[in-house]
Amino acid sequence: MFEKIAIFYLVVFISLAILKLMKPNIITYVAFSWFGPFPIEGELLSSFKLRRVRYAFGWVVQFMAYFSVLAILGVYFNDYLSDPFFLVASFAGTIGIGMAILSCLGFLGSWLKTIMFGPNPRCEYLEEHEI
Known part of the structure; x- marks a missing residue:
């Protein structure tokens, strides 16, 4: 093994x-x-964080579409609802959508913190030896 x-x-x-x-x-x-997205040089930190929120929300929408397909398959193929593959696919989807929702909420909180309390600097490229 x-x-x-x-x-x-x-x-x-x-x-x-x-x-x-x-x-x-x-x-x-x-x-x-x-x-996910990477910061662009000269971009405000808040706009970069907003792009991360959009990216995470895109994953939430993808998992919602995934569950829609599973629901349609479950309606038309009732015999396969207890099939191990269907059960594993459903369980994996719940983990995926849970992680997507948590990341979306976390990125949203981070973006709101940056908008309300700052700091909101511009992203700049650092050479490797400057880090």
Whole structure:
């Protein structure tokens, strides 16, 4: 069992390393889209945080669509409601939407704090040796 898990993580690591070396295309965009937005030089911190709220809310909407598809499948295919795959897909979706809602609320609180109490500086690029 340990060997299978190690092989799985090795394949995932090698796949991500190869994708990182590829030129930007649709495959690399989809593979790394879960990283979220990065600050743009000269952008206000509040606008960057608002982009993070929008990003997290986009994940909430995606999981809502996921549950809509599961509900439609459950209505038309009642026999498969007790199938382990359907149960696992439902359970995984609840974890995903819970994390998406929590991150959306956390980013919203952070954005509101920045708007109301500050500070709200502009993002700037730092060289590696300046960090």
